[in-house]
Amino acid sequence: EDQVTQSPEALRLQEGESSSLNCSYTVSGLRGLFWYRQDPGKGPEFLFTLYSAGEEKEKERLKATLTKKESFLHITAPKPEDSATYLCAVQGSNDYKLSFGAGTTVTVRA
Amino acid sequence: SQTIHQWPATLVQPVGSPLSLECTVEGTSNPNLYWYRQAAGRGLQLLFYSVGIGQISSEVPQNLSASRPQDRQFILSSKKLLLSDSGFYLCAWSVRWDTGDGYTFGSGTRLTVV
Numbered sequence: 001e002d003q004v005t006q007s008p009e010a011l012r013l014q015e016g017e018s019s020s021l022n023c024s025y026t027v028s029g030l031r032g033l034f035w036y037r038q039d040p041g042k043g044p045e046f047l048f049t050l051y052s053a054g055e056e057k058e059k060e061r062l063k064a065t066l067t068k069k070e071s072f073l074h075i076t077a078p079k080p081e082d083s084a085t086y087l088c089a090v091q092g093s094n095d096y097k098l099s100f101g102a103g104t105t106v107t108v109r110a
Numbered sequence: 111s112q113t114i115h116q117w118p119a120t121l122v123q124p125v126g127s128p129l130s131l132e133c134t135v136e137g138t139s140n141p142n143l144y145w146y147r148q149a150a151g152r153g154l155q156l157l158f159y160s161v162g163i164g165q166i167s168s169e170v171p172q173n174l175s176a177s178r179p180q181d182r183q184f185i186l187s188s189k190k191l192l193l194s195d196s197g198f199y200l201c202a203w204s205v206r207w208d209t210g211d212g213y214t215f216g217s218g219t220r221l222t223v224v
Contacts, residue, residue, distance in 0.1 A: 004153065034212045043116075043200050043215035044154075087154070089212075097144070097169070098213060100153035 002027045002092050006101035013078050013108045021073040021086055021104045029093030033071050035064050036087040038103070044087055047073075078108045112137035116201045116216030123223055129174075129188040131219050133201030136182065141203040143184040144213060145176055148198040160184060196223045 005024045013019055025033065032051055036044035048057045050066040057064050061082060063074040073086055085105045089098040116133045123129060135141050142161050146154040156169045158176035166176050173192050177185045184201060198220050202213035 009151075032212065036215075041218070041220065043202075043218045046212060046214065049212055089154075091212075096142075096159060097156045098154075102151060102153045 002090055002095065002099040004088055004090055004099055004101035006086075006088050006104050008104060009102070010105045011107070013075070013106065015079060015108055015110050016077050018074070018076045018078070020075070021088075021106070023071040023073070023088030023101060024069060025071070025088070025090045026069075027090045027092045027095075027099075031091040031093045031095065033066055034089040034091070034098060035062075035071070035073055036089065038085045038087055040085075047086075075106065078106070080108045080110050082106060083108045112203075112214065114201065114203055114214055114216045116219060118219060119217065120220045121222070123191050123221065125193055125223055126190045129186070129191050129195070129221070131186040131199055131201075131221075133184040133186075133216055134182055135203045138182070138203070138205070140181060142206060143178065144202040144204075145184065145186050146200045146202060146215075148200060148218075154200065158186070191223045193223050196221055 003026045007022045032049050034049050035047040038044045048064040053068045055066050061076045065072045085103040087103045089100045091098050113136045144159045145157040148154050160166050160178045163178055174188050198218050200218045201216040204213045
């Protein structure tokens, strides 16, 4: 069964203080690894899909990278509006579903 | 463009009462549809998925059921709610499950069973 572990559970940053979130996974053949952002009381919002080791994607202050065992979400010079819970999910090559981690809650203080 | 609607946003129901949550998708045909539940501090748990009208697969044995009476409508139901049914329920859709495109989620329903 696919497993996804995210760390840390919570991250408190000062505005401008760059950091990284980790997503470790085990899956039988990776179809895709997904990052979502979730604001309190809202549904997850899609950020990135990574398909193979070595792939990187960027969006504003966020950059996602992928290896064979883990993915990192780098937040560069964060702003308070980057505060949210970031969810990682994987889909195996023979799976119909996405398996999610518990998320990392990021709080950025001005 | 495609949009997904989910309602109600919040719901407080007594134990033993029935439940009906509705989800509709616009702007696409024959979507794959999913119901997830999110508990505090835990990952999203897949409850049901559907690849077509009347086709429902259950992931977890529980007090809930799902139906898909129309192509773009997905309903989550219960005949008698339990306290343990409280949580944040999310509907999602995808074009197909095997393209690696991920899901698009609705805005969620916060269910509190009292």
